[in-house]
Amino acid sequence: MSSIIKILPDHVINKIAAGEVVERPASVVKELIENAIDAGATEVFIDIEKAGTRLIRVTDNGSGMSKEDARTAFLRHATSKISDDADLEAIRTMGFRGEALSSIASVSHVRMLTATPGSSSGVMVEIEAGNVKSLADAGAPRGASFEISHLFYNTPARLKFLKSAATEFSHILAAVSRQAMAHPSIGFRLTHNKKPVLDLPLSMSVKERAFQLYGNEITENVMLFSGGRDNVHIHGLIGRPAYSRADRTYQDFYVNRRAVKNASLTHGLYSAYGDMLMRGRHPVGFIFIDIDPALVDVNVHPAKAEVLFRNQSQIHDLLRDVIREGLRAHGMPVISTPEATG
Ligand SMILES: Nc1ncnc2c1ncn2[C@@H]1O[C@H](COP(=O)(O)OP(=O)(O)OP(=O)(O)O)[C@@H](O)[C@H]1O
Ligand SMILES: [Mg+2]
Structure with missing residues (x-):
């Protein structure tokens, strides 16, 4: 009998992983903020349009990425945070799987602009459905800025299950608020449809952050x-x-x-x-x-x-x-x- 089992192609594997990692726009926001935190950012700006269905932009002033890393970052299982199985026993970073960016990129259009401190130029990467469309030198401030658009455009079932804009945005607000509570020493700013929603300057304590938020x-x-x-x-x-x-x-x-x-x-x-x-x-x-x-x-x-x-x-x-x-x-x-x- 001929064999019927086959190994799935990468783009299908990524879409399946995305189904678990990226449930809704708020999941993208959460993963991008976690990456900013891991990159040592002291400021994270989050701009949302149409509850994340039109645009999710997360900009940080962290370590940024080199040109090489800017491409590698979007591959599945690509991570700078662990390198062998022993590291899994003592995870000190928010991320560790190297799955978030590849998952997000497989169900959206991504544009990322990044620069490392001290580099003479930054880099811009554009990715659609996981495929790199362009990668070029570009002027950029230190850190990284991710723009996610067309979220779930190639997974119509997921798009259909999204709730109202008000509900989806409330999930985003909750995700940002939780990250902000956990990291009072990081400044956060959140806008929705260009209107300010949260403006949290870096603070000295959890209590001060609670006051800023609530x-x-x-x-x-x-x-x-x-x-x-x-x-x-x-x-x-x-x-x-x-x-x-x-x-x-x-x-x-x-x-x-x-x-x-x-x-x-x-x-x-x-x-x-x-x-x-x-x-x-x-x-x-x-x-x-x-x-x-x-x-x-x-x-x-x-x-x-x-x-x-x-x-x-x-x-x-x-x-x-x-x-x-x-x-x-x-x-x-x-x-x-x-x-x-x-
Ligand atoms: N904002 C950022 N600034 C600097 N480097 C980043 C940023 N976001 C991602 N990276 C780099 O890209 C890699 C891949 O990111 P990704 O979120 O896919 O995986 P991860 O954070 O390592 O693990 P996880 O899937 O658990 O989040 C990271 O390990 C990091 O090296
Ligand atoms: Mg991550």
């Missing part, structure tokens, strides 16, 4: 906390129990500055509050877990939105205890009953 009401109702042990430091802002909310809008967990969803961490937070929260109400919390990267696996989710702790229940208990201690330190009547761990 204003007085949230900032007045949160308390700083911090604690931990050995290789784990847990800190951030937690809401006064009396200031609970009807949803989880102001509740984010960050593991080594990466925004993640993790049911056990969420459970730890709620157990810390215990009876202080009314049924169906949610505490505000911006919670940072800084942990030895060897103790957490970040390579478990296609959009890097989840992590796996080597010792999940210890982290749960530690988080609960540190937050309880934080509440107690601020004069809240915490009751420390032993509970099942999540």
Whole structure:
């Protein structure tokens, strides 16, 4: 019998990967900001048109790329962040797979302008559906600027599943806000259809960044906390129990500055509050877990939105205890009953 199995061509492989990495315009924004952070940027500008369906532009003042790297960056599995499997055990950067740019480029048109510090000239690359259309020297400031247009033009199913512009933009705003909370020392600016939406100068602390993002009401109702042990430091802002909310809008967990969803961490937070929260109400919390990267696996989710702790229940208990201690330190009547761990 003749064989029926074949290896897919690269452009199909890239499109399949893109299906996982690039769910909606906000995913592109998230990946490009992560790259800017990894490049050491101190300023990131994000300009969006038509909720990202017409244009997503992310400009940073980071390390930039050489001409050679500007081309290589868009290839699948091309990364400067890890070089062998041992590196996977201790990831300190936001990116590590070398998949984001190749995925984005396979479902859009990309124009990138970049220059390294001190170089006499920069470079401009144009890519359509993953194919390089042009690569030429061009004047550019230090850093990198990515313009993504025609997103999902060659994946009509994905385009059809996009929600209204208001919903898609709210996802973009949430993605930018999460990155901004995690990196107060980076300045962010976000515009939509040329109108300013966020202007966050670099700030000194998480609390100051929370104020820039969410204003007085949230900032007045949160308390700083911090604690931990050995290789784990847990800190951030937690809401006064009396200031609970009807949803989880102001509740984010960050593991080594990466925004993640993790049911056990969420459970730890709620157990810390215990009876202080009314049924169906949610505490505000911006919670940072800084942990030895060897103790957490970040390579478990296609959009890097989840992590796996080597010792999940210890982290749960530690988080609960540190937050309880934080509440107690601020004069809240915490009751420390032993509970099942999540
Ligand atoms: N804004 C930027 N400034 C400088 N270099 C960049 C920038 N964006 C991307 N690069 C370079 O291009 C490479 C590929 O980026 P890409 O996002 O595809 O992969 P990654 O960040 O290494 O991993 P991941 O797929 O997990 O994001 C990066 O490793 C980096 O060397
Ligand atoms: Mg990346």
